[in-house]
Amino acid sequence: MPTRRSPARRPTMxxxxxxxxxxxxAVSFALNxxxxxxxxxxARVRGVAEQLGWRPNTAARALSGEGAATVGFVLARPAHTLxxxxxxxxxxxxxxxxxxxxxxxxxxxxxRDVSEExxxxxxxxxxxxxxxxxxxDPRAEDPRPDLLEELGLPAVVIGGAPGAGHRGxxxxxxxxxxxxxxxxxELTALGHRRIVHIAGLPELAHTRRRIATLRAExxxxxxxxxxxxxxxxxxxxxxxxTRRVLGASPAPTALIYDNDVMAVxxxxxxxxxxxxxxxxxxxxxxxxxxxxxxxxPRLSALSRDSVEFGSMAARELLSLLDGGPPRAAxxxxxxxxxxxxxxxxxxx
Amino acid sequence: MPTRRSPARRPTMxxxxxxxxxxxxAVSFALNxxxxxxxxxxARVRGVAEQLGWRPNTAARALSGEGAATVGFVLARPAHTLxxxxxxxxxxxxxxxxxxxxxxxxxxxxxRDVSEExxxxxxxxxxxxxxxxxxxDPRAEDPRPDLLEELGLPAVVIGGAPGAGHRGxxxxxxxxxxxxxxxxxELTALGHRRIVHIAGLPELAHTRRRIATLRAExxxxxxxxxxxxxxxxxxxxxxxxTRRVLGASPAPTALIYDNDVMAVxxxxxxxxxxxxxxxxxxxxxxxxxxxxxxxxPRLSALSRDSVEFGSMAARELLSLLDGGPPRAAxxxxxxxxxxxxxxxxxxx
Numbered sequence: 290m291p292t293r294r295s296p297a298r299r300p301t302m303x304x305x306x307x308x309x310x311x312x313x314x315a316v317s318f319a320l321n322x323x324x325x326x327x328x329x330x331x332a333r334v335r336g337v338a339e340q341l342g343w344r345p346n347t348a349a350r351a352l353s354g355e356g357a358a359t360v361g362f363v364l365a366r367p368a369h370t371l372x373x374x375x376x377x378x379x380x381x382x383x384x385x386x387x388x389x390x391x392x393x394x395x396x397x398x399x400x401r402d403v404s405e406e407x408x409x410x411x412x413x414x415x416x417x418x419x420x421x422x423x424x425x426d427p428r429a430e431d432p433r434p435d436l437l438e439e440l441g442l443p444a445v446v447i448g449g450a451p452g453a454g455h456r457g458x459x460x461x462x463x464x465x466x467x468x469x470x471x472x473x474x475e476l477t478a479l480g481h482r483r484i485v486h487i488a489g490l491p492e493l494a495h496t497r498r499r500i501a502t503l504r505a506e507x508x509x510x511x512x513x514x515x516x517x518x519x520x521x522x523x524x525x526x527x528x529x530x531t532r533r534v535l536g537a538s539p540a541p542t543a544l545i546y547d548n549d550v551m552a553v554x555x556x557x558x559x560x561x562x563x564x565x566x567x568x569x570x571x572x573x574x575x576x577x578x579x580x581x582x583x584x585x586p587r588l589s590a591l592s593r594d595s596v597e598f599g600s601m602a603a604r605e606l607l608s609l610l611d612g613g614p615p616r617a618a619x620x621x622x623x624x625x626x627x628x629x630x631x632x633x634x635x636x637x
Numbered sequence: 638m639p640t641r642r643s644p645a646r647r648p649t650m651x652x653x654x655x656x657x658x659x660x661x662x663a664v665s666f667a668l669n670x671x672x673x674x675x676x677x678x679x680a681r682v683r684g685v686a687e688q689l690g691w692r693p694n695t696a697a698r699a700l701s702g703e704g705a706a707t708v709g710f711v712l713a714r715p716a717h718t719l720x721x722x723x724x725x726x727x728x729x730x731x732x733x734x735x736x737x738x739x740x741x742x743x744x745x746x747x748x749r750d751v752s753e754e755x756x757x758x759x760x761x762x763x764x765x766x767x768x769x770x771x772x773x774d775p776r777a778e779d780p781r782p783d784l785l786e787e788l789g790l791p792a793v794v795i796g797g798a799p800g801a802g803h804r805g806x807x808x809x810x811x812x813x814x815x816x817x818x819x820x821x822x823e824l825t826a827l828g829h830r831r832i833v834h835i836a837g838l839p840e841l842a843h844t845r846r847r848i849a850t851l852r853a854e855x856x857x858x859x860x861x862x863x864x865x866x867x868x869x870x871x872x873x874x875x876x877x878x879t880r881r882v883l884g885a886s887p888a889p890t891a892l893i894y895d896n897d898v899m900a901v902x903x904x905x906x907x908x909x910x911x912x913x914x915x916x917x918x919x920x921x922x923x924x925x926x927x928x929x930x931x932x933x934p935r936l937s938a939l940s941r942d943s944v945e946f947g948s949m950a951a952r953e954l955l956s957l958l959d960g961g962p963p964r965a966a967x968x969x970x971x972x973x974x975x976x977x978x979x980x981x982x983x984x985x
Contacts, residue, residue: 300763342763358764359744378726385747394766396707397745399733415648415690416706418742524931554931583872583902584932 300341309337359394360384360606361419365406365426366399376548376576376595377425380447383599384423391607393420403428407436414440421606423447424458427494434458443609447602448495451617459605459615461598465495468591468623469502472545472573473510475625480634481543481571483514485534487527487555489547491519496547499575503545514541520551527551528558535564542634543571549580552588556630567632577626586629593623648689657685707742708732708954709767713754713774714747724896724924724943725773728795731947732771739955741768751776755784762788769954771795772806775842782806791957795950796843799965807953807963809946813843816939816971817850820893820921821858823973828982829891829919831862833882835875835903837895839867844895847923851893862889868899875899876906883912890982891919897928900936904978915980925974934977941971 302320306313311330318325319334320343326334362384364377381397388395396419400406410433413419421443424433427450434456437444449460476484486503489496500517507515518534520526527546531554534541546552552574556566566572566586574581577590598620605618650668654661659678666673667682668691674682710732712725729745736743744767748754758781761767769791772781775798785792786804797808824832834851837844848865855863866882868874875894879902882889894900900922904914914920914934922929925938946968953966 342759381745382747385745389746392760394744394761395746396742397729397733398737398743399730411690412740413742524927528931550927550931553928557931557933560933579872579898580901580928583876583898583905585905585908 300338300343302343304341305334305337305343308341309334356420356610357418358392359396359419360388360603361396361398361410361413361422362425363398363400363406363409363422365401365403376578379595380425380599380602383596383601384603385599386596387600387603387607393607403432407432410436410440410442414442421445421610423602423606424449427455427460428492429494429497430492431494443606445602445606445609447598449617450494450498451619455615457615459609460617461602461605461620462617463495463593463598463620464622465498466502468575468625469499470506471622472591472625473503473506475627475631476543476545476571476573477510477512479543479571479632482512482634483539483541484512484543484545485515485541486517486545487530487534487547487551488517488519489522499547514539520547522548522551524550524554528554531555531558532562535559535562535570540564541570543573543631545573545575547575549574549576549578549588549590552590552630553580553584556584556586556588566630569635571632571634572630573625574630575623581628589628589631590626591623592626593620648686648691650691652689653682653685653691656689657682704768704958705766706740707744707767708736708951709744709746709758709761709770710773711746711748711754711757711770713749713751724926727943728773728947728950731944731949732951733947734944735948735951735955741955751780755780758784758788758790762790769793769958771950771954772797775803775808776840777842777845778840779842791954793950793954793957795946797965798842798846799967803963805963807957808965809950809953809968810965811843811941811946811968812970813846814850816923816973817847818854819970820939820973821851821854823975823979824891824893824919824921825858825860827891827919827980830860830982831887831889832860832891832893833863833889834865834893835878835882835895835899836865836867837870847895862887868895870896870899872898872902876902879903879906880910883907883910883918888912889918891921891979893921893923895923897922897924897926897936897938900938900978901928901932904932904934904936914978917983919980919982920978921973922978923971929976937976937979938974939971940974941968 302313302316306316315326315330316334319331320338385395398409400409424444424446427446427448438456444458446455446458446460448462449455450462488500503517518530520530544555546555552572556572559566559570564570572588574588574590577592581588581590601618601620650661650664654664663674663678664682667679668686733743746757748757772792772794775794775796782804792806794803794806794808796810797803798810836848851865866878868878892903894903900920904920907914907918912918920936922936922938925940929936929938949966949968
């Protein structure tokens with residue numbers, strides 16, 4: 290067992306005072322932006338503080354009411370579904386980029402469900418751990434905005450459409466309705482009239498928006514064989530639903546999957562049934578990722594910039610923390626990147 | 638813009654004292670495990686505290702030297718490579734499960750490189766933000782264990798082989814050498830003599846262990862056409878190296894990829910060249926994931942339990958925080974799950 294050296298000592302205001310040749314109270318005035326020292330002294334003190342690597346103690350700052358300098362993010366998803374999701378790590382990485390500029394930490398937690406997520410918020414709040422939170426996966430019936438408002442925790446709902454009742458929270462949102470309409474445009478232009486949308490979790494708000502838009506677009510065009518089926522986002526359910534709908538008669542000629550993993554599993558399931566993509570059925574993945582580009586055939590997919598989505602959410606939270614009003618910011622509409630999995634509908 | 642209600646008030650020791658009918662100092666003694674109150678009073682005070690949802694203020698606890706109740710985890714990977722990695726979210730989820738039992742938070746940060754990662758540790762340390770850290774991706778020349786020892790931050794190196802110079806840090810590690818030997822056993826039993834290992838980043842310690850083991854196993858068996866090529870783990874480089882090695886003459890009959898994404902990209906690249914898996918070339922993915930199970934052909938892969946890997950790392954860190962000695966804990970050897978991408982070597 291190696292011996293430990295005694296740990297390095299953190300630089301204190303006393304160290305800075307000694308090095309700068311001023312009193313400790315002058316250092317305190319200078320570093321806390323208070324009057325009582327000249328501009329020249331302030332500049333010298335700050336220079337020395339930077340040289341020594343001095344940082345305000347987070348705990349002291351939190352106790353003095355200046356905030357925890359930390360943002361919280363809870364993801365309520367079962368552990369085993371996390372590894373396959375290409376979206377969240379990119380989102381977190383975008384969040385980080387913005388928080389890092391302000392030296393804010395990201396406190397991250399995985400929860401089993403929304404009620405456990407709410408318990409985490411209550412605990413973080415009671416322990417003064419975070420200044421605000423980012424909320425993912427908004428739901429049709431969502432207890433979180435009310436709770437966060439009650440606690441007075443500033444929040445940004447990621448994927449929350451404007452006017453969806455987020456109380457005092459801001460939101461960043463993607464135009465799912467516009468994106469769905471553009472996919473239906475593209476598929477009907479290729480002659481597809483029988484379309485099945487293999488959707489994600491039915492309780493999520495964006496799942497409902499996509500289903501409602503598909504319904505409206507089909508009605509507008511007089512398409513009677515268009516429908517949505519909800520799943521748990523897993524490759525297993527994606528494959529099972531694919532087998533079921535392709536076994537029906539007449540079978541759909543186009544399938545829209547709510548994530549990349551289900552789309553890839555669906556293509557494999559179709560191939561097992563002797564159904565070829567795109568000859569017999571066209572496939573669109575709602576989420577674009579490396580996965581869509583590396584499988585054969587390469588998948589046509591709705592692309593968006595998930596890193597930028599995260600950055601935008603973090604910027605909205607910073608704006609709330611700076612005292613700005615809650616608002617809804619929209620990310621660019623996801624656009625369809627056509628690759629090898631979409632083609633003309635096979636004549637009946 | 639909705640009006641905000643005034644936020645809920647956090648329960649204080651005064652509230653508990655009033656409700657329990659004791660003095661504030663009795664509450665403080667009871668909740669801080671100090672003598673001065675009877676066991677009956679201690680029990681009553683704790684019951685009331687729980688009823689009211691009282692929690693110690695993290696900031697106050699940190700200032701009083703009781704620790705930040707937070708563990709840090711920095712991932713030094715470029716943002717755009719994060720989304721495709723099936724390993725890290727599962728790892729984080731396993732870490733969480735263990736930390737949550739002790740109400741410890743996970744402060745998470747993405748950094749561009751190891752030097753930025755070191756700067757994060759220095760800042761966290763200076764700001765008293767974390768009690769200890771989990772260190773990923775150990776390197777052949779790694780500045781981090783020395784830095785963390787200098788700072789006195791307890792650390793667990795994830796994937797760090799024992800005796801690899803982690804100073805006072807603990808490690809959890811997988812037996813890469815044993816796993817590589819078992820893959821070579823399997824492939825040679827199928828008649829493969831020309832094998833290329835499409836490896837990950839050359840600076841990572843586990844990449845070097847795998848390359849050295851493959852070299853030793855080939856020498857032991859007198860196989861002269863076995864080698865490793867390093868990459869950046871991306872699907873792009875995985876596909877490019879695959880095209881290059883399959884274009885050589887004689888071409889390898891088996892390929893071992895250091896992650897799932899490169900293996901899938903490699904199978905697609907082979908197919909573009911008219912090379913069929915497993916008829917013309919066998920493929921093994923070092924990382925098992927949903928991806929390996931959903932593509933066609935399904936990929937033979939080395940499976941390990943990444944969630945458990947994370948949990949084990951967190952448990953080792955808790956042991957260090959509780960004053961235990963640094964130690965090396967080994968996870969079960971990854972084992973080969975044979976699927977449809979491996980078969981007998983094609984006769985020359």
